[in-house]
Amino acid sequence: MSDSHDTPRMASFEEIDQVLHHHQSFVLLSHVRPDGDAIGSQLALGYSLIAAGKNVRLINEDGLPENLAFMAGAELIETPPSEPLDVEVAIALDTATKQRLGDRALNAASKAKIWLNIDHHVSNPGYGDLNLIDSTSPATGQILYQLITALGLPLPAETRDAIYVAVSTDTGSFQYPSTTATTYDLAADLIRRGLDVGTINSNIYDNHPYRRLQLMCVLLNSLERTPDGKVASWEMRDQTRIELSLTPDDSEGLIDYIRAIRGVQVAVFFEELSDEKIRVSMRSKDRRYNVCEIASEFGGGGHALAAGIRMRGPLEDAKALVLAAIQRRIDSAGI
Numbered sequence: 001m002s003d004s005h006d007t008p009r010m011a012s013f014e015e016i017d018q019v020l021h022h023h024q025s026f027v028l029l030s031h032v033r034p035d036g037d038a039i040g041s042q043l044a045l046g047y048s049l050i051a052a053g054k055n056v057r058l059i060n061e062d063g064l065p066e067n068l069a070f071m072a073g074a075e076l077i078e079t080p081p082s083e084p085l086d087v088e089v090a091i092a093l094d095t096a097t098k099q100r101l102g103d104r105a106l107n108a109a110s111k112a113k114i115w116l117n118i119d120h121h122v123s124n125p126g127y128g129d130l131n132l133i134d135s136t137s138p139a140t141g142q143i144l145y146q147l148i149t150a151l152g153l154p155l156p157a158e159t160r161d162a163i164y165v166a167v168s169t170d171t172g173s174f175q176y177p178s179t180t181a182t183t184y185d186l187a188a189d190l191i192r193r194g195l196d197v198g199t200i201n202s203n204i205y206d207n208h209p210y211r212r213l214q215l216m217c218v219l220l221n222s223l224e225r226t227p228d229g230k231v232a233s234w235e236m237r238d239q240t241r242i243e244l245s246l247t248p249d250d251s252e253g254l255i256d257y258i259r260a261i262r263g264v265q266v267a268v269f270f271e272e273l274s275d276e277k278i279r280v281s282m283r284s285k286d287r288r289y290n291v292c293e294i295a296s297e298f299g300g301g302g303h304a305l306a307a308g309i310r311m312r313g314p315l316e317d318a319k320a321l322v323l324a325a326i327q328r329r330i331d332s333a334g335i
């Protein structure tokens, strides 16, 4: 774990309750290139607050990705308006640093008097006025489930389904080691509340666009592995994005295929972005190879077993730097 910042003080559920209770207007935000936990967290808390009679706007820098458009109530997710919103409270969800909310989203929320920061990233420095960060939680959606049920807030169908999507996607379908009995209890409770497991899983996992598999062909052709077999990586050029008309969500989760190779400890996905930056996505199977710490060396962050970086290109340079940093970790771990 990185010690580059002091551990922020955690807000109690009661303190958060006070803020929710005594204010009427809220903007809920999540990180750029949102995933299931980001959008799921916005919809989960958003629909709960709406059912409690609050005025709520759900803003994301990049809007709603196509792969999550099936989610009940997803039409409330908006891209940022050009003028700041008249809201009292901003709530950042699932977002490790304030900057990762995006410039336009930050501008939209700039009139908020109070910031809540609810997240599960170990690298989160606690940029809110009130911070609820639980790095043991597998998903921000699980923290929200605990908050909503503890405070007795409404849990409408949109919230129920959104919590499931958030938790299922951030645990790799209830597989990663951060998945606990609490997580399965949560899922069981959502099913008792009427969640349709078959339909929602089919919408999440069996509904990919054809171009995603075409992308997979390109990635497989770039697959590389270190001689000891511990590190595997693949890469995507910006040209591929153009040729296949890809959207950012098309590559979501593909890294799990190389993470799953026997012997691989660290999996890396290098993606050339249109702004000449490189997005690096890393996964580890073993906490002794902490990819959040490796990402921190380059200004990135995330979790011990899943982390990311945005860094300067060209791709070859970014790749050489990151693979060397991983190799240093593996050598120093001595296992």
Ligand code: 5GP
Residues within 6 Å of the ligand: 031, 096, 097, 100, 121, 123, 280, 281, 282, 299, 300, 301, 302, 303, 306, 307, 308, 309, 310
């Ligand atoms: P992914 O590889 O799925 O994009 O991200 C894995 C994890 O790392 C997520 O929890 C995500 O929030 C975090 N992450 C990804 N990219 C960055 C980045 O550029 N900066 C920081 N601080 N975290 C990142």
Ligand code: MN
Residues within 6 Å of the ligand: 037, 038, 094, 120, 138, 139, 140, 170
């Ligand atoms: Mn998350």
